[in-house]
Amino acid sequence: MAGAAVTETSVDEVLAELAALEDPRIREVNQKHGDDHGVNLTKLRAVAKRLKNQHALARKLWITGDSAARLLALLICRPKEFTQNELDAMLRDSRTPKVQDWLVGYVVKKSPHAEDLRRSWFDDADPMVASAGWALTSERVVKKPEGLDLKGLLDIIEAQMKGAPERLQWAMNTCLAQIGIEHAEYRVRALKIGARLEVLKDYPTPPGCTSPYAPIWIGEMVRRQSAK
Structure with a gap:
């Protein structure tokens, strides 16, 4: 139980960090392309580099439905640990272009189910x-x-x-x-x-x-x- 609590805290901390990186100008540009986040992708990648691979955390970030959190999840997950049904459900739930592109490019292409x-x-x-x-x-x-x-x-x-x-x-x-x-x-x-x-x-x-x-x-x- 203690381990689960730490993971939940980590999710909250990551979401707070992403919220602090929100830039209204970036969101405005992204919205023109159908995306709904305002985080500079270079800064988001820096967060991912610090977190490294954390598949359990990635799953929890994906569940939030927040696009910036989902993009981060796709960078820190382990693609081969998703089942075919999970990837299918994730794609159908990823309704913004950037999330879909990263899901296919960074995760599905590396999956044995590709x-x-x-x-x-x-x-x-x-x-x-x-x-x-x-x-x-x-x-x-x-x-x-x-x-x-x-x-x-x-x-x-x-x-x-x-x-x-x-x-x-x-x-x-x-x-x-x-x-x-x-x-x-x-x-x-x-x-x-x-x-x-x-x-x-x-x-x-x-x-x-x-x-x-x-x-x-x-x-x-x-x-x-x-x-x-």
């Missing part, structure tokens, strides 16, 4: 969940394409990406670009799909960054590969 979740999420009726499935598919396109039906993926992208909801569209576009970058035999078709659909063609891109518009993205990354 492939099973990719398959189950890929064509989920919830576009937010489906976007996570596509994100995991893009990971496989790059790192472990064996067994993937790349032609079939391009067929789906060509038929559905233009009218897909924003986050799902972005994830499908990423997959399109990665197929074009990593697989020369499909590059011409990927370029043609991107040019015809024009998804993200006018996306504002800061100087020095590569446009997410697939034809430009593919062309630039292939050029860099060739220059090595």
Whole structure:
């Protein structure tokens, strides 16, 4: 019982620390992107570095529902200790973009359940969940394409990406670009799909960054590969 009390106190202390880091200006910027926290991520990572891996604490921080606490939880958890059902429930409960992105990128990708979740999420009726499935598919396109039906993926992208909801569209576009970058035999078709659909063609891109518009993205990354 004494150990449990210390853990609860630690949760309260962490939440108080995160509250002290709240910056209204950061929250205002984040809200424009659908996020609901105001903590500078560099400072949040510093808190995580100090806490190190604490899976029990991570679980308790996640349960609070606070986005900053959940982001911190994803940095200090041990990904392999979550069950498949837990990760599925966590994704469906993570309704802000940053929490979803970190959950998939920092936790699910390191889980032994990643492939099973990719398959189950890929064509989920919830576009937010489906976007996570596509994100995991893009990971496989790059790192472990064996067994993937790349032609079939391009067929789906060509038929559905233009009218897909924003986050799902972005994830499908990423997959399109990665197929074009990593697989020369499909590059011409990927370029043609991107040019015809024009998804993200006018996306504002800061100087020095590569446009997410697939034809430009593919062309630039292939050029860099060739220059090595």
